[in-house]
Amino acid sequence: MTKLEFIELNHELLESMGSYCLRSKKxxxxxxxxxxxxxxRFDEGLKYxxxxxxxxxxxxIEYTAAEYSSRVVFANGYLVIHCLWVSEMG
Structure with a gap:
C-alpha cells in the first residue's frame, strides 16, 4: 500500500529536514x-x-501570498508558487 505524507516545514523542521530540490547540495x-x-519568509506566511x-x-511546493512574493507579481489576494518539484508521475 502506498503511503503519502505532506509535511509543512516551519523554523524547526527546516533546521532538521532542510529544503530539498533535485540539485540541492547541502x-x-x-x-x-x-x-x-x-x-x-515563514513569518510572512510562506509555505514549504x-x-x-x-x-x-x-x-x-513553495508558495506564498502574492503580496509577499519574491517575484514581481501584482495579484493581491492570490497565491504565487515560487517553486514546484515532483520526481514521480502518476
Missing amino acids: NSKGYRQKNKWLQN VQIFKNNKQVGF
Missing part, C-alpha cells in the same frame, strides 16, 4: 542562503510543503 553557499531566506511516498521524498 554544503553549498547557495543551499545555506536558501534556507536562511526560507527562515525569514515536502511530499513523501513510502518515506521517500518525491516532491515539494
Whole structure:
C-alpha cells in the first residue's frame, strides 16, 4: 500500500529536514542562503510543503501570498508558487 505524507516545514523542521530540490547540495553557499531566506519568509506566511511516498521524498511546493512574493507579481489576494518539484508521475 502506498503511503503519502505532506509535511509543512516551519523554523524547526527546516533546521532538521532542510529544503530539498533535485540539485540541492547541502554544503553549498547557495543551499545555506536558501534556507536562511526560507527562515525569514515563514513569518510572512510562506509555505514549504515536502511530499513523501513510502518515506521517500518525491516532491515539494513553495508558495506564498502574492503580496509577499519574491517575484514581481501584482495579484493581491492570490497565491504565487515560487517553486514546484515532483520526481514521480502518476
